[in-house]
Amino acid sequence: MTASEIVHLTARQLRSLFEEGRLSAEEIVSAYLERIRAYDRHVGAFLLVDEEGALQQARTLDERKARGEPLGPLAAVPVAIKDVLCTQGMRTTCASRILHNFVPPYDATVIRKLREADAVLIGKTNMDEFAMGSSTENSGFQITRNPWDLDRAPGGSSGGSAAAVAACFSPMALGSDTGGSIRQPAALCGVVGLKPTYGRVSRYGLVAFASSLDQVGPFAWDVPDTALLLQVIAGHDPMDSTSVEIEVPDYLATLDQPVGGLRIGVVREWLADGVDEQVAKAVEQAIDVYRALGAKIQDITLPHSKYGIPAYYIVAPAEASSNLARYDGVHYGYRAADYDDMVDMYCRTRAEGFGAEVKRRVMLGTYALSAGYYEAYYLKALKVRRVIREDFDRAFEQVDIVLGPTSPTPAFRLGERIDDPISMYLSDVYTVTANLAGIAGISIPCGFTADGLPVGLQLLAPPFEEERLLRAARMYERETNWHTRRPDLERVVAQFEAKQSASAG
Amino acid sequence: MALTKEEVEKVALLARLRLSPDELELMTTQLNKIVEYVEQLREVDTTDVEPLAHPLPVTNVFRRDEVRPSLPREEALRNAPDHDDEFFLVPPVLE
Amino acid sequence: MSTTTDVAPYTVVIGLEVHVQLLTQSKLFCACRNRFGDPPNTNVCPVCLGMPGVLPVMNRQAFELALRAAVALNCKIARFTKWDRKNYYYPDLPKNYQISQYDLPFSSDGYLEIPVEGGTKRVGIIRVHLEEDAGKLLHGEGGKRSQVDLNRAGTPLLEIVTRPDMNSPAEARTFLEELRLLLRYLEVSDCNMQEGSLRCDANINLHVHHNGEIIATPIVEVKNMNSFRAVERAMAYEMERQYEEWKRTGARLGEVPKETRGWDENRNITVSQRRKEEASDYRYFPEPDLVPVTVTEEELERVRESIGELPAQRRLRFISGYALPEYDARVIVEQGKKFADYFERVARGLEHAKNASNWMLQDVLRTLNERGWTIEEFPIAAEKLCDLIRRVERREVNTHAAREVFAEMLEGGGDPGEIIERKGLAMVSDEDALRQVVAAVLDKNPKVIEDFKKKKGKKRAQVAGFVRGLVMRETRGKADASLVEKLVNEMIVERAGVGFDS
Numbered sequence A: 001m002t003a004s005e006i007v008h009l010t011a012r013q014l015r016s017l018f019e020e021g022r023l024s025a026e027e028i029v030s031a032y033l034e035r036i037r038a039y040d041r042h043v044g045a046f047l048l049v050d051e052e053g054a055l056q057q058a059r060t061l062d063e064r065k066a067r068g069e070p071l072g073p074l075a076a077v078p079v080a081i082k083d084v085l086c087t088q089g090m091r092t093t094c095a096s097r098i099l100h101n102f103v104p105p106y107d108a109t110v111i112r113k114l115r116e117a118d119a120v121l122i123g124k125t126n127m128d129e130f131a132m133g134s135s136t137e138n139s140g141f142q143i144t145r146n147p148w149d150l151d152r153a154p155g156g157s158s159g160g161s162a163a164a165v166a167a168c169f170s171p172m173a174l175g176s177d178t179g180g181s182i183r184q185p186a187a188l189c190g191v192v193g194l195k196p197t198y199g200r201v202s203r204y205g206l207v208a209f210a211s212s213l214d215q216v217g218p219f220a221w222d223v224p225d226t227a228l229l230l231q232v233i234a235g236h237d238p239m240d241s242t243s244v245e246i247e248v249p250d251y252l253a254t255l256d257q258p259v260g261g262l263r264i265g266v267v268r269e270w271l272a273d274g275v276d277e278q279v280a281k282a283v284e285q286a287i288d289v290y291r292a293l294g295a296k297i298q299d300i301t302l303p304h305s306k307y308g309i310p311a312y313y314i315v316a317p318a319e320a321s322s323n324l325a326r327y328d329g330v331h332y333g334y335r336a337a338d339y340d341d342m343v344d345m346y347c348r349t350r351a352e353g354f355g356a357e358v359k360r361r362v363m364l365g366t367y368a369l370s371a372g373y374y375e376a377y378y379l380k381a382l383k384v385r386r387v388i389r390e391d392f393d394r395a396f397e398q399v400d401i402v403l404g405p406t407s408p409t410p411a412f413r414l415g416e417r418i419d420d421p422i423s424m425y426l427s428d429v430y431t432v433t434a435n436l437a438g439i440a441g442i443s444i445p446c447g448f449t450a451d452g453l454p455v456g457l458q459l460l461a462p463p464f465e466e467e468r469l470l471r472a473a474r475m476y477e478r479e480t481n482w483h484t485r486r487p488d489l490e491r492v493v494a495q496f497e498a499k500q501s502a503s504a505g
Numbered sequence B: 001m002a003l004t005k006e007e008v009e010k011v012a013l014l015a016r017l018r019l020s021p022d023e024l025e026l027m028t029t030q031l032n033k034i035v036e037y038v039e040q041l042r043e044v045d046t047t048d049v050e051p052l053a054h055p056l057p058v059t060n061v062f063r064r065d066e067v068r069p070s071l072p073r074e075e076a077l078r079n080a081p082d083h084d085d086e087f088f089l090v091p092p093v094l095e
Numbered sequence C: 001m002s003t004t005t006d007v008a009p010y011t012v013v014i015g016l017e018v019h020v021q022l023l024t025q026s027k028l029f030c031a032c033r034n035r036f037g038d039p040p041n042t043n044v045c046p047v048c049l050g051m052p053g054v055l056p057v058m059n060r061q062a063f064e065l066a067l068r069a070a071v072a073l074n075c076k077i078a079r080f081t082k083w084d085r086k087n088y089y090y091p092d093l094p095k096n097y098q099i100s101q102y103d104l105p106f107s108s109d110g111y112l113e114i115p116v117e118g119g120t121k122r123v124g125i126i127r128v129h130l131e132e133d134a135g136k137l138l139h140g141e142g143g144k145r146s147q148v149d150l151n152r153a154g155t156p157l158l159e160i161v162t163r164p165d166m167n168s169p170a171e172a173r174t175f176l177e178e179l180r181l182l183l184r185y186l187e188v189s190d191c192n193m194q195e196g197s198l199r200c201d202a203n204i205n206l207h208v209h210h211n212g213e214i215i216a217t218p219i220v221e222v223k224n225m226n227s228f229r230a231v232e233r234a235m236a237y238e239m240e241r242q243y244e245e246w247k248r249t250g251a252r253l254g255e256v257p258k259e260t261r262g263w264d265e266n267r268n269i270t271v272s273q274r275r276k277e278e279a280s281d282y283r284y285f286p287e288p289d290l291v292p293v294t295v296t297e298e299e300l301e302r303v304r305e306s307i308g309e310l311p312a313q314r315r316l317r318f319i320s321g322y323a324l325p326e327y328d329a330r331v332i333v334e335q336g337k338k339f340a341d342y343f344e345r346v347a348r349g350l351e352h353a354k355n356a357s358n359w360m361l362q363d364v365l366r367t368l369n370e371r372g373w374t375i376e377e378f379p380i381a382a383e384k385l386c387d388l389i390r391r392v393e394r395r396e397v398n399t400h401a402a403r404e405v406f407a408e409m410l411e412g413g414g415d416p417g418e419i420i421e422r423k424g425l426a427m428v429s430d431e432d433a434l435r436q437v438v439a440a441v442l443d444k445n446p447k448v449i450e451d452f453k454k455k456k457g458k459k460r461a462q463v464a465g466f467v468r469g470l471v472m473r474e475t476r477g478k479a480d481a482s483l484v485e486k487l488v489n490e491m492i493v494e495r496a497g498v499g500f501d502s
């Protein structure tokens, strides 16, 4: 099998070819490394590729297999890791200069689980600094380009992970989703991305952005691979007080059973103003697919969802302003070279270590929590948050799944929104409410624009109903083939370079 | 209500961020835009609504009072910008 | 309540803010050891270092100790409590926020009764809450760098805030002593001010009686007091200083910003601590990494039952019921409930409870300290120790030999009667036999009588003591010591021909 054939396989295929002895772990890992070497200089998905570690791990797996040892559910499957998850002995930066040299002495719980499942950790992916952004342009280190069109952003903040899967640098990846940071880049890169219910996956070792909103979740090409990765990372963790002790069902076992009498609620207001026409069209066609499958489609309303973004931009920065206080140049990370005293050392370290968006949000959050403003902003936002949650509670009394677009637009051009924070924030207008409410959501590919840019369909389910969510997504996926399309990187790169040299010339 | 540059400066000190005059100017403009944007929350009637700080209805999560090994000191200090093999070092702090 | 002197035309008003460290094995939010005095930065892990990505998980024992203290302080216990972040930057606070409690502390509105002249007085407790401690900052010589030790970071801390109910420096000190007794007895904290496991700040002002009006002076916060005595002295100093200041300025409460002053132990004065005018804004908000705690009536009942009799009551009972000196009663109760229980099991079987107290405060306590044991780890059962002391009371064995039995029981267990028998330690109280031993000793040491004659007063008693020592050695420590004393004195006087006083 050629390297190019290997990197177009699903994780399940890789796992069984390895199991059957038709592919060695080393062949698999080498194929992906080769792909990364060839194309990541154009895409920029990775901040760190652990070639040596990944190959070493692959060889160990091959030896263990030769000895007939039992192997984990992700044996020989490469997984790319958003650089917001702590990996013991492997630099973890959150794409921030303030952590440019930070090497964690411990593994995040999800990383430990990946290792126990015998996954191959192939590298750390780029992201918006501290997960703050929707385009990955806020990385302190590099730009990541959308593998479907290198002029465009991959979305964010988990843009590196989404792009890594889309570019076939890795069959799977982990991201984190605080306001849409898994689902939105999944939509913009044409892959599947799932945000689990708050409390479903351990946050221990996930560098906190907004603690009451953050969740770790999987990226993959299709729903079964997504379910497979979720299966590995989900579950209660005694190290995380907010991870819930609820049994994790066997997602793969029931995945192909359609949800009987599926009732789908379409959020009408998400298909009205502000949504790109081609996105709306793709979503309407997806609704038709469900209708044809016998699902009961009804319109629903989430009357307060338009307040999701403003509520989010109080709650998340408030928590972030406190979570990011620890980056001060004392115990780890960057410290300014010149300073007058302790306070000046703090102020300069943070001014030099953080990028513009992080500073903006830290300022906003500090302001929202400060004396005299707490009630008007923070407390008010928490009340609106409850109202938003209650919208969902009411909706889920009538329907099993809430449906809408993931993002109002397909992938936008790099630089297009970077100078206008609010227009950037609005990229998450349909995703952010799920975080505020703490429910589960998934984005799956549902078509392409005329320009060949992928469109994402968002499905939402009540808390801890990931099984229902995956089954509903799988029903659609089996009827369509969007998830089988891969960008032709060779052509995309050639086009991009031609355009570059044309505009340079 | 608009934030003045002086207020933004005060917030910057609370947040331990040093802003250049240009940054302060831009930050003031941008924060005001964002604050103005979030002001629309006032439209929502939240009388008798309990704030929702946390999406989970979970309570009483504890661990047992058991000692487990700490990090070797070398590991604990490894990432520190300045240390003397025993302590983290910082600029002099007066009590 | 009047002030220390009859003439002072004011009442002093003192409220205390006390922090005590809880006696848990591990820290509040991680499994690092909670112990004082270890080499710097050896009890640290990613969680208490505040590394990126870590999360806190609450120590159940810390919460239970906190609950025990609050119930004993007669506080109302909140059915629902949560934790909040207090945000401020300081290098001994790795996360630059402290996990504490703000608007919903787990307990409030209690009191502690303290002894005052002619009775008792209730000092109100505003609130008791649970929070994490910070690390330590050391200011190295040369002042070029400060050193940060995070062993203490994240250890459990109880904050106890009183009402301004104390009206003299002595009352402030008594409150602290009673609080320490209570918390030690309940094994909540060892309350050692030198090691910092009890720390105390005070708020103090005066109510001046002036022309039929009562004028409240500005409140001053006093810090840096490192002993109970320092608290008392700082309050006494501050009281007078504030009165002088009032006479000079006439400033009233609310007219000037609250001042913080530090106690200077060497100069015996308080010194104003000027602070940077960066008005503290702690930006409290609910800690999203922890979930709230609810307490049921059943759990509270269980805590109340486990506390039982409070130490102040028990101390009184020890004095009245067992005829113990106040000192003994206090020290025994201070060792904690289990120690006091043990004492009672020993004392109940004895003629004189004081004998039990002597053994407990000397031999038992010394052993516990030397070996780092708690009374629960002490290998001699209370009944066995009682048996041994009873044998001393009945003059079956003398104290010296009993100590040997005690040592043997400590190492190998066993029964006092059996050990005395086996080692032949039964007391020799046959007067004729002992008289022969004394005679033999004096025969063998004729110089003794010469010495006795030459010396005067106290020196003669020393000679007799030397002879007693020889006799005890001769009898391998088993002789009845009081009988030996009587015989030695008689026979020396007889042989020397002079008395002790001549």
Ligand SMILES: [Zn+2]
Pocket: C027, C030, C031, C032, C043, C044, C045, C046, C047, C048, C049, C154
């Ligand atoms: Zn620790």
